[in-house]
């Protein structure tokens with residue numbers, strides 16, 4: 118498939134920033150700026166906000182065209198799971214996307230590949246779109262196992278996900294050593310590993326389905342490097358942490374993605 122036919126997704130990951138009092142102000146700023154951006158129907162722009170700010174963000178972004186997501190989601194719709202938030206709750210609050218398996222969840226909160234898979238299956242069944250994160254740590258990169266590791270994470274995350282559900286799946290390649298460090302993978306390296314992801318998806322679903330899959334790069338993407346990263350054949354968007362907290366920078370990345 119021609120790259121230009123794939124859906125591009127530019128998603129901000131606010132991480133643990135912007136509470137319900139700060140969110141309306143910042144979201145309104147983003148909405149105002151986005152109103153002036155020349156849109157491309159094939160490009161989705163989203164912000165993934167803290168659970169507690171989803172409702173406030175939904176109200177502030179209404180009618181703006183900016184989509185809304187959360188940063189995690191549980192695998193059951195209700196029950197005795199203290200501290201968790203379900204797919205159905207997120208839909209009720211106005212979220213359309215959920216990030217799953219972010220490396221910070223894996224690193225600090227013990228999330229496993231099996232849990233990532235359960236969350237992905239439940240989120241898709243519950244009508245959410247998922248942004249599933251994969252990526253190697255620096256020691257894994259140094260050991261030369263990036264490609265195998267990323268392929269394995271992908272296969273485990275997508276276990277039981279049907280080809281028909283792939284339209285609700287975005288994969289984010291996020292090398293852990295590049296997250297929040299200001300060190301970006303070179304565009305070639307990012308593009309190469311996103312190619313590994315696409316070939317792995319092809320081994321699971323066939324070439325045509327894999328060609329249609331949206332694969333983001335994430336890890337210190339910013340206004341200065343976005344265009345080069347997004348120009349890579351297998352990079353269809355970005356998951357943006359730090360730079361998504363600065364409206365000007367985030368919108369510069371959004372503009373770079375509009376074709």
Ligand code: PGA
Pocket residue numbers: 130291295296297298299335336337338356357358359360
């Ligand atoms: P960063 O974060 O852009 O601050 O590196 C990306 C992410 O963790 O999704």
